[in-house]
Amino acid sequence: MTLWSQALEIARVDLQVERRLGDTARIILPFAVVALLVFPLAMGARLAEIRAIGPAVFWSLGILFGMQVALRQSATDSSTRRDVYALIGLDPVARLLGRAMSGGVLLTGFLLVLFLAMVVLYGPELASGSWWVLVVSSLLFAIGLTQLSTLAGEVTAGLRNRAGMASLIIAPLSIPLVIGASQALAAIPGGTGILPWILLMVATDMAMAVVGIGLARPLEEASR
Amino acid sequence: MLRDIDLELAPGSVLGLVGPNGSGKTTLLRLLATLLEPDQGKATILGGRSGTEEVYRARPGIGLIGHTPSLIPELTLEENIEHMARLGGHQPLRGRQALSVVGLEEVMTRRADASSHGMLRRAEVALLLLRRCRLVLLDEATTGLDAEAAGLVGALVERTRESDGGVVMVSHDRSRLDGCDSILTLSEGTVEVSP
Amino acid sequence: MSRVRASLALAAAALGVGLWFALSAPPDVLQGAYSRLLYIHASTLWLAFLAFGVTCFASIAWLIRKRPRWDRLASASVEIGVLFTAIGLVVGMIWGKAVWGIAWDWMDPRLATTAVMFFVYLGYLALRAATDDPVARARRSAILGAIAVVQVPLVYFSVNLFRTLHQTQSIRPDGPTMPDEMVTALLVNVAVFTILYVALLWVRVDLARAEGTKSGVGLVAGEAVKPPRINEVKDV
Numbered sequence: 001m002t003l004w005s006q007a008l009e010i011a012r013v014d015l016q017v018e019r020r021l022g023d024t025a026r027i028i029l030p031f032a033v034v035a036l037l038v039f040p041l042a043m044g045a046r047l048a049e050i051r052a053i054g055p056a057v058f059w060s061l062g063i064l065f066g067m068q069v070a071l072r073q074s075a076t077d078s079s080t081r082r083d084v085y086a087l088i089g090l091d092p093v094a095r096l097l098g099r100a101m102s103g104g105v106l107l108t109g110f111l112l113v114l115f116l117a118m119v120v121l122y123g124p125e126l127a128s129g130s131w132w133v134l135v136v137s138s139l140l141f142a143i144g145l146t147q148l149s150t151l152a153g154e155v156t157a158g159l160r161n162r163a164g165m166a167s168l169i170i171a172p173l174s175i176p177l178v179i180g181a182s183q184a185l186a187a188i189p190g191g192t193g194i195l196p197w198i199l200l201m202v203a204t205d206m207a208m209a210v211v212g213i214g215l216a217r218p219l220e221e222a223s224r
Numbered sequence: 225m226l227r228d229i230d231l232e233l234a235p236g237s238v239l240g241l242v243g244p245n246g247s248g249k250t251t252l253l254r255l256l257a258t259l260l261e262p263d264q265g266k267a268t269i270l271g272g273r274s275g276t277e278e279v280y281r282a283r284p285g286i287g288l289i290g291h292t293p294s295l296i297p298e299l300t301l302e303e304n305i306e307h308m309a310r311l312g313g314h315q316p317l318r319g320r321q322a323l324s325v326v327g328l329e330e331v332m333t334r335r336a337d338a339s340s341h342g343m344l345r346r347a348e349v350a351l352l353l354l355r356r357c358r359l360v361l362l363d364e365a366t367t368g369l370d371a372e373a374a375g376l377v378g379a380l381v382e383r384t385r386e387s388d389g390g391v392v393m394v395s396h397d398r399s400r401l402d403g404c405d406s407i408l409t410l411s412e413g414t415v416e417v418s419p
Numbered sequence: 420m421s422r423v424r425a426s427l428a429l430a431a432a433a434l435g436v437g438l439w440f441a442l443s444a445p446p447d448v449l450q451g452a453y454s455r456l457l458y459i460h461a462s463t464l465w466l467a468f469l470a471f472g473v474t475c476f477a478s479i480a481w482l483i484r485k486r487p488r489w490d491r492l493a494s495a496s497v498e499i500g501v502l503f504t505a506i507g508l509v510v511g512m513i514w515g516k517a518v519w520g521i522a523w524d525w526m527d528p529r530l531a532t533t534a535v536m537f538f539v540y541l542g543y544l545a546l547r548a549a550t551d552d553p554v555a556r557a558r559r560s561a562i563l564g565a566i567a568v569v570q571v572p573l574v575y576f577s578v579n580l581f582r583t584l585h586q587t588q589s590i591r592p593d594g595p596t597m598p599d600e601m602v603t604a605l606l607v608n609v610a611v612f613t614i615l616y617v618a619l620l621w622v623r624v625d626l627a628r629a630e631g632t633k634s635g636v637g638l639v640a641g642e643a644v645k646p647p648r649i650n651e652v653k654d655v
Contacts, residue, residue, distance in 0.1 A: 001310065001311060001312075001313050006311055009307065009310050009311055010311075013296065013299070013303075013307050016298075016299070016303075017296060017298045017299065020298045021298060022545075022548060026541075026544070026545040026548055026549075027545050027549075030538055030541045030542065030545070033538070034535075034538045037531065037534055037535065037538075040525045041525070041531060047525060047526075050525060078292065078294065080290045080291070080292045080293065080294040081294045081295075081296070083254075083257070083259055083288060083290060083294070084288065084294040084308070084351075085311070086259060086283060087257065087259075087283045087284070087286050087287065087288055088283075088284065088308055088311050088312040088355070089280075089283060089284040089311070089312055089313070090311050120512065120522055120523055121523050123521060123522070123523065318655065321655060322655045324648075325647065325648050325651045325652060325654075325655055326647045327644050327645040327646055327647040327648070328644060328645075329645065330643055330644070330645060331643045331644060334643075337551075342644070343643075343644060346644070346647070350655075353652060353655040354655060372646050372647055373647070375647065375649060376647040376649065376652070379647070379649045379652040380652065383652055383653055386653075
């Protein structure tokens, strides 16, 4: 099997397991929407401010809850399964790539639903052309966050408080993605270029990909 | 910690490893599986020298049944075997055949997390049958199995022996290693050959 | 015709009657035709309250008697209650956008409390889905189902506790605040949705009973696993 075939097989099974467990749709997404409710309630219904902070709240929650999507239980391999994968000839790069792909699919869907919920609840004023910028930003955001989360998940595999430790690693490193995504959307009404912000996200994603491919084998060996 | 391990396994032979808890049996098995590297000295497994790229080419010839089951809990037994078969470049249909031979044809649509320990072990044996490994490593593989399933593990061992492969069986109970050509006892991190 | 089909047929017929009354009632002077959405909005939320009340009752019954039928009733009622709450919220948002100009008003505590109630019961369903053992699932759900009902009076009385954009109760002890035709249409639709609730509850409980039976039927322990075919091991 080629590297891409193996990666697609890992992604396919990941998504199949997630469909049966339903962590993203049943737990993480509703939790994220409840978090969307919390901000305005805490602000005391100042409508103009609520409208203004909507997109920023969306990207912040996208990071915090997106991490949970990427680090979900269904994407975790036991040490015995890792051993069998290694012996069966699964390329470590394919395993990471497959995990990143399945996480990317889930995260993109998650972000789009969360964005719709934000639009309904916060009523932000979105300039024309926002939707395609949102789709592109969400895709790049999802790719970058998933790669970062997959790597952090590998680094913290088997540790006692894996979710917390991985989140501690991911949150600061994901700041370029938050800045790029939120500024790209904010750049439209101001008339300033969105390209620098999109390029920032592309560069972050590519850096993550290079690091992931380079470190796949050492990460696998280190996790034993 | 293991030390002074000098081991050679001839084709067609079955080696038993016995020792008390914590004596390093599983560590030695994982070294033989190329999943660990020795800190000193060298290990050559199926022609692949440890610490080199050759190890990755040798691994598809190595099969391991470890302490805990390796199946994905949310998938059925059939889906698990087909998944592993695809990753290893085998025909998924052969996976179903293997599950049938090990006696799981009526329950192959049962999820792994709804299956008993014995059923999971049989499924893992099915995977090894499918892969036709040249080196089979069994870590307490018959623990908790009924006589039929233990006989299945024995059949796997015999098939590997007859095809000039090698088998290493680990147990804390010497009586489970009666069919082995030789038995090594692990004690205080080193081995002693038993007659 | 089975009783489930009969109840669904009755519910469908009742929906037709409710629709006729809703369309026949005069439109509101200020809201126009959009006022008809309130028959659905108010009815579904009323029935959500009923559904969650039934869940509370069934949960307490399970905690006392430990009979599976109470667990089936509690969970089926939550599923329907969550569905009705979602419909009520969506219809309310459509109405709010058309009449108030905004789909979601943060100054309205009834909206926020209803949304919170929705998510709590969504959490109830997630908890059930995450628990494999039937007894543990029933116990945890029963505890949550008994506690979560406190939100129902909170949602209902929120319009009285806070001065908000939201309409206060239309049918009060001192008399309704709407014309008689609208009151009739509202009450008919409440009855219609009650029939729909009962029909759906019946269907869902029947399904849960069948699912419970199926998981216990089949191979007897010991028959599931066949003897391995040792002589075929070489051929795999």
